[in-house]
Ligand SMILES: O=c1ccn([C@H]2C[C@H](O)[C@@H](CO)O2)c(=O)[nH]1
């Protein structure tokens with residue numbers, strides 16, 4: 189897998205982050221099954237709750253460009269250890285990525301931890317749960 193390439197893209201994304209409130213920059217890089225890479229950064233708002241995380245920016249960017257098949261996601265930030273995606277991102281990742289897809293959690297100091305989508309959000313609410321009600 190192109191982990192080095194994903195790390196380069198995610199690291200470049202740190203410079204695009206719009207984070208005037210937290211000053212905490214996050215970058216993500218999403219690899220499609222056909223080999224394209226979509227980057228994402230966090231984008232904050234004066235109405236704090238409207239903030240969009242780097243992971244969701246990358247996924248939405250890919251979907252808006254016609255890609256919904258993914259093989260890996262890498263996330264990086266200025267954390268002490270591997271960065272931990274928030275609950276909202278875990279839910280959105282679960283919507284678009286297979287439970288077994290690798291997610292590589294990193295920081296800028298060289299930490300790297302690989303987990304699966306299922307490990308990030310065990311028992312995720314999904315489209316199948318909606319059908320149960322009908
Ligand atoms: O995995 C993460 C964790 C946090 N953030 C952003 C949201 C906010 O802009 C800032 C501080 O929470 O970092 C992300 O983009 N991804």
Ligand SMILES: [Zn+2]
Pocket residue numbers: 241242243244273274275276277278
């Ligand atoms: Zn998030």
